[in-house]
Amino acid sequence: MGEKIAGLDVLGEEYFADPHAYHAAFREGAAATRVVLPRGSRAWLVTRYEEARSVLADPRFSKHHEGFRRVVELSRPDGVEGPAFDESLARTMLNMDPPDHTRLRKLVTKAFTARRVELLRPRVREITRSLLDEAAARGDVDLVDALAFPLPITVICEMLDVPMDRRDDFRQWSNVLVGGSFEPVDIQAAGQAMAGYLLQLVEHKRADPGDDFFSELVHAGDDGDRLDQGELIAMAFLLLVAGHETTVNLIANGVYHLLRHPDQLAKLRDDPSLLPGAVEEFLRYESPINQATVRYTTEDVELGDVVIPKDSLVLVSLLSGNRDEAKFPDADRFDITRPTGGHLAFGHGIHFCLGAPLARLEGEIAVGMLLERFDVTPTEDPESLPWRPGTLIRGLVELPVNLTPRGAR
Ligand code: HEM
Numbered sequence: 001m002g003e004k005i006a007g008l009d010v011l012g013e014e015y016f017a018d019p020h021a022y023h024a025a026f027r028e029g030a031a032a033t034r035v036v037l038p039r040g041s042r043a044w045l046v047t048r049y050e051e052a053r054s055v056l057a058d059p060r061f062s063k064h065h066e067g068f069r070r071v072v073e074l075s076r077p078d079g080v081e082g083p084a085f086d087e088s089l090a091r092t093m094l095n096m097d098p099p100d101h102t103r104l105r106k107l108v109t110k111a112f113t114a115r116r117v118e119l120l121r122p123r124v125r126e127i128t129r130s131l132l133d134e135a136a137a138r139g140d141v142d143l144v145d146a147l148a149f150p151l152p153i154t155v156i157c158e159m160l161d162v163p164m165d166r167r168d169d170f171r172q173w174s175n176v177l178v179g180g181s182f183e184p185v186d187i188q189a190a191g192q193a194m195a196g197y198l199l200q201l202v203e204h205k206r207a208d209p210g211d212d213f214f215s216e217l218v219h220a221g222d223d224g225d226r227l228d229q230g231e232l233i234a235m236a237f238l239l240l241v242a243g244h245e246t247t248v249n250l251i252a253n254g255v256y257h258l259l260r261h262p263d264q265l266a267k268l269r270d271d272p273s274l275l276p277g278a279v280e281e282f283l284r285y286e287s288p289i290n291q292a293t294v295r296y297t298t299e300d301v302e303l304g305d306v307v308i309p310k311d312s313l314v315l316v317s318l319l320s321g322n323r324d325e326a327k328f329p330d331a332d333r334f335d336i337t338r339p340t341g342g343h344l345a346f347g348h349g350i351h352f353c354l355g356a357p358l359a360r361l362e363g364e365i366a367v368g369m370l371l372e373r374f375d376v377t378p379t380e381d382p383e384s385l386p387w388r389p390g391t392l393i394r395g396l397v398e399l400p401v402n403l404t405p406r407g408a409r
Pocket of ligand 1: 243318
């Protein structure tokens with residue numbers, strides 16, 4: 001299957017088009033597979049559920065900011081060149097081990113608890129309603145562009161009080177940094193532009209604080225638990241990129257699979273109380289993050305039937321773990337009523353996604369309101385729609401649909 005270099009599997013364009021077929025073969029093989037990433041670097045890819053979960057919770061699989069930079073550089077398609085990634089953006093808690101990780105995470109946890117996030121519900125509904133009003137006026141839309149992308153980004157920009165007028169720039173920078181384009185891009189320029197803008201924003205919040213969550217962070221207490229300038233910029237970057245690159249795929253991948261499975265769509269329309277479970281199945285079945293979960297071994301580690309040497313780059317495929325038959329019987333069947341407990345879409349262990357309650361809320365509101373208001377029909381063959389390139393993210397480039405108001409026929 002696919003291209004190989006001396007027994008190593010190459011994760012190239014064929015892989016992006018159908019990663020599930022590769023994963024099924026890898027899971028049959030060994031506990032970890034040696035792969036070649038698009039720009040020639042080597043990594044160990046963990047694809048089985050049990051091993052994926054154990055790696056995510058094992059401190060011998062470490063994170064450090066070097067890891068993020070390398071993966072950003074390596075995961076994009078061949079030919080997409082760019083010099084070193086801007087260091088200042090890589091100093092996020094996602095790329096740190098305890099105790100730094102613990103300190104940084106503690107500072108932001110309270111803004112993302114299920115209770116705090118629930119307070120955002122009316123505003124998330126309002127944003128969704130206005131996006132759907134605009135989409136309805138057009139009828140034929142790309143659902144990624146019309147709903148799945150703008151909803152989460154508007155919400156996170158409002159939480160951080162990032163001005164609306166820079167959102168297109170953010171989209172572009174973020175896309176460049178996380179991959180998702182087959183075109184040559186300048187990673188360094190995007191990183192510098194983003195870091196420069198965030199620095200301005202921090203300075204602005206210092207001089208003129210608002211009642212937003214970002215101002216709160218800038219002015220966090222002087223008890224030693226304060227973020228330094230670099231940490232603030234990295235934190236803002238992490239939250240904005242997480243807000244840009246993930247929930248968009250939860251929404252679009254979910255709607256895509258509902259359209260491909262009319263029986264499941266009908267079931268959900270008949271009983272909207274199935275929605276929270278359906279969102280979990282969207283997350284399990286086509287996980288928005290494939291391999292952005294990067295680790296480094298701090299020593300030789302035995303994992304199932306393989307030994308991964310010290311200082312290896314290890315990628316955990318959440319997309320694959322969630323399709324493992326050993327955990328989810330009939331895993332390739334999309335079933336919005338199946339038990340999904342323990343799925344790995346939000347990771348596992350100390351780095352478990354901070355934004356999970358927010359992502360779930362946005363996913364439920366977006367899909368719920370879309371189905372309540374419209375009949376949704378694909379305007380292109382769903383089987384032929386392009387997926388984003390790169391190994392980090394699993395998401396559609398576009399999802400062209402027709403929206404007809406319900407009851408209008
Ligand atoms: C971490 C997935 C939405 C903020 C993670 C991780 C995963 C993940 C898998 C762990 C990565 C690892 O262990 O290496 C997702 C998915 C989302 C989503 C699938 C949407 C469906 C969000 C949102 C936010 C967010 C909306 C906030 C705005 C974060 C942060 C971390 C994180 C801050 C780092 C936590 C830490 O290092 O302790 N996310 N995420 N995520 N996520 Fe999310």
